[in-house]
Amino acid sequence: MTTIEQHCQALVDRLQEKAEDGITFDHHTTHTYVRITRSDLNRPFAYVNKQTGALYLAKSKDGPQKSGPNGGVRYDLMDPQQRQECFRKAEPSGQFLYQIQRHWHLIK
Secondary structure (H helix, E strand, O other): OOHHHHHHHHHHHHHHHHOOOOOOEEEEEOOOEEEEEEOOOOOEEEEEEOOOOEEEEEEEOOEEOOOOHHHHEEEEOOOHHHHHHHHHHOOOOOHHHHOOOOOOOOOO
């Protein structure tokens, strides 16, 4: 398991701790992304770029939302400060994914 996949597993664990009974979170690696899923949704919950660690809101089953500030990146899981902030705010509804961190420069 790569470092990025380990961070994704840690995020899934954090989400699972706060989830209601019957809701489960998981992650699956695709060609470009690690896709985070929530059992009661009929679409992905979030995507993480497996090269950079950039966390995105899921746009569809095919990929992330990449529009907006920072190209749609919500958090950089490879940056310890951003990862800590992400894990602190993470909750099963996904509201933390709608708060784009405008002050972080995530160009990689």
